[in-house]
Amino acid sequence: MTIDAHSFLPAAGTLRRALATTGGGRRVDELVPAAPELSPVAGTELSFADWVQPHWQVVQRFAARLVPADDRDDLLQDVLERAWRKRHTFDPARGSAQSWLLAVTADRARRFRVRARPPVALDDRRDAAAPTTDRDDDLVLRAAVALLSDRRRLAVELHYYVGLPIAEVAAVMGCADGTVRATLAAARAELRTTLAEQESQERAR
Structure with a gap:
């Protein structure tokens, strides 16, 4: 699956205004293998997929900003695998689920940037x-x-x-x-x- 390169460009208008003054996608359960032993995430009563799903579009949008389109789905899979393995470390007293997932996304994106194409000169x-x-x-x-x-x-x-x-x-x-x-x-x-x-x-x- 690919993302339209321009699907998130309208958000640039907000940044342009700040400078002037001073996506759809696959569901979580399509990427996380179904398993009857899926236990609730720490501090919640939700299964992993149900816990991630409300934040999934934001995670996808963030991933699309960090890596080339060809790497996006690989990054998302990597994020979910990492989040699943580390789910016991989530502490709702220290931040929201969305913040935690975005931090995982930023961390896992670093390894994709190494092999990413160099940015085109302005x-x-x-x-x-x-x-x-x-x-x-x-x-x-x-x-x-x-x-x-x-x-x-x-x-x-x-x-x-x-x-x-x-x-x-x-x-x-x-x-x-x-x-x-x-x-x-x-x-x-x-x-x-x-x-x-x-x-x-x-x-x-």
Whole structure:
């Protein structure tokens, strides 16, 4: 199964507005083998699949942001296997199920990035002579986000593309709310610089 590369691009508008100022998918039970011995997740009375299912679309959307489309299903399978093995470590007193699952997703995505294709240079994204569209702008922004450090990119992806509030982002990243705000501020500053340099290069052509 593949994901339309543009299915999550509208979320870039939220990030663009912030810079200006200062998917469907397979169900969990299709990826987790059915087994009568599936026990409830720690602190709940739900089976693993029922526990994950309410958060599955968010996990899929996040996975689609972190790895190439060809690796997405492999990452999701890996996330579910890891979450199943570590389900006993989930502590509802320390955070939500969604935050825990997204943290697992971010952790498992690192091994896929090693073999991922290198990001396309910003000036290779479109023909400078061609008219600019919102989709072009979104692709340029996506390329700029890909150039951020892992920590800054993670904060941007979680807050602007997955739509998590600061507190949830902090829970996923394992840091304080203030650290997330500082990381996002630094990421926005870097993105403004990158995009301004790109615009300057295009005007010079």
